[in-house]
Amino acid sequence: MTNCDALIVGGGPAGSTCARALRQAGWNVIVIDRARFPRDKVCAGWLTPDVFRLLDLAPAEYRDAGLTLQEITGFRTGLLRGPSLDTPYAHVVSYAIRRREFDEYLLRRARVHVREQTALTSLRRDGRVWAANEEIRTPFVIGAGGHFCPVARRLRDRAAPSPPIVAKEAEYRLDGRGSTVAPNVAEFFFCNDLDGYGWCVRKGGYLNVGIGRRGGPHFNAHVNDFVSFLESSGKAPGASRLQWRGHAYLASGVGPRPVVADGLLLIGDAAGLACPESGEGIRPAIESARLAAQTVIAAGGRHGVEALLPYQAAVSRLHPRVHGASAVVRSVQAAIGRALLRSPAFTRHVVLDRWFLRRS
Numbered sequence: 251m252t253n254c255d256a257l258i259v260g261g262g263p264a265g266s267t268c269a270r271a272l273r274q275a276g277w278n279v280i281v282i283d284r285a286r287f288p289r290d291k292v293c294a295g296w297l298t299p300d301v302f303r304l305l306d307l308a309p310a311e312y313r314d315a316g317l318t319l320q321e322i323t324g325f326r327t328g329l330l331r332g333p334s335l336d337t338p339y340a341h342v343v344s345y346a347i348r349r350r351e352f353d354e355y356l357l358r359r360a361r362v363h364v365r366e367q368t369a370l371t372s373l374r375r376d377g378r379v380w381a382a383n384e385e386i387r388t389p390f391v392i393g394a395g396g397h398f399c400p401v402a403r404r405l406r407d408r409a410a411p412s413p414p415i416v417a418k419e420a421e422y423r424l425d426g427r428g429s430t431v432a433p434n435v436a437e438f439f440f441c442n443d444l445d446g447y448g449w450c451v452r453k454g455g456y457l458n459v460g461i462g463r464r465g466g467p468h469f470n471a472h473v474n475d476f477v478s479f480l481e482s483s484g485k486a487p488g489a490s491r492l493q494w495r496g497h498a499y500l501a502s503g504v505g506p507r508p509v510v511a512d513g514l515l516l517i518g519d520a521a522g523l524a525c526p527e528s529g530e531g532i533r534p535a536i537e538s539a540r541l542a543a544q545t546v547i548a549a550g551g552r553h554g555v556e557a558l559l560p561y562q563a564a565v566s567r568l569h570p571r572v573h574g575a576s577a578v579v580r581s582v583q584a585a586i587g588r589a590l591l592r593s594p595a596f597t598r599h600v601v602l603d604r605w606f607l608r609r610s
């Protein structure tokens with residue numbers, strides 16, 4: 251058995267951020283991940299500006315490491331197949347990265363022990379600590395394994411089920427293939443019921459296209475409609491022949507979900523913290539990872555659930571409950587929303603600044 255101060259299950263942005271924060275506080279941390287890095291992650295890779303600040307990383311430093319960093323200075327928005335609106339900004343308002351590069355960079359930068367191609371297969375109480383895979387003994391296990399995190403399953407059984415965001419995307423090198431999508435303009439096209447949207451995001455010589463929706467009914471019909479829109483608009487000619495990959499994850503705000511138990515904490519997608527309006531999950535993953543690290547450090551050697559409750563409270567403050575509306579109210583809201591999407595002021599100040607860029 252190997253002993254460590256904390257075991258982190260999953261080396262995505264949540265796991266690597268938490269690992270780095272704990273290592274900087276002098277903790278002996280092990281990260282296990284079932285994948286071998288660099289690994290692909292189904293994701294548009296669009297980042298709000300806060301992400302680099304929270305990571306304590308200058309965008310220039312990231313680019314200088316030879317990694318793809320697409321600056322975004324404007325947005326094109328509208329309803330799928332409706333008129334679109336361009337919203338330019340005078341400066342860089344966000345970035346797009348490739349997840350296989352970004353996640354590996356953050357994981358190596360954490361400078362902790364990483365065991366790749368190692369899935370969590372067993373977790374049991376061994377006196378006052380946890381025994382993982384019958385190999386690692388530790389007082390703290392931090393679940394950062396994404397939507398299907400095995401640590402989260404232990405806590406989620408007790409929580410009310412909630413419908414996930416379902417999404418499909420394709421990312422490919424343009425290699426001379428045409429696209430009308432400009433490198434510095436991210437494009438978002440909302441479904442008619444406003445329950446989801448499709449996107450087109452350039453990352454240098456790569457194009458990422460995808461669609462995500464709250465809940466699954468008729469999802470494939472929405473995907474097919476989006477694919478034919480990509481082809482007919484010239485945004486992604488040949489889109490139906492791309493390799494589309496799907497994934498699901500949970501948005502925050504649907505009610506209380508336990509994120510702590512004795513010696514256990516959930517962070518990132520394992521805790522279900524994606525932003526309900528935009529589906530952004532990378533920033534909440536990093537934010538929650540930092541909060542979890544602060545909580546276990548402040549616990550000063552205590553690892554019972556009471557010592558970890560400040561983390562549950564901090565997550566609830568960051569992601570307050572959003573009350574669901576009835577079907578009638580939602581259809582009225584959607585009708586108003588469709589009209590408002592034609593307004594340049596509403597699009598800039600509410601849709602983009604508040605919901606997508608989260609500028610206060």
Ligand SMILES: Cc1cc2nc3c(=O)[nH]c(=O)nc-3n(C[C@H](O)[C@H](O)[C@H](O)COP(=O)(O)OP(=O)(O)OC[C@H]3O[C@@H](n4cnc5c(N)ncnc54)[C@H](O)[C@@H]3O)c2cc1C
Nearest residue numbers: 260262263264284294295296369370395396518519531532
């Ligand atoms: C199609 C799509 C598009 C998206 N676009 C955006 C976007 O543009 N911007 C944005 O901010 N967010 C986006 N998101 C959300 C974002 O991808 C996630 O919220 C984010 O990756 C969460 O990070 P994480 O570290 O919690 O989990 P992950 O990034 O999923 O990392 C989890 C890690 O755990 C490992 N793991 C899983 N199971 C085990 C196990 N049993 N044992 C060991 N390791 C395990 C995995 O291999 C993985 O490396 C998108 C999501 C989807 C599906």
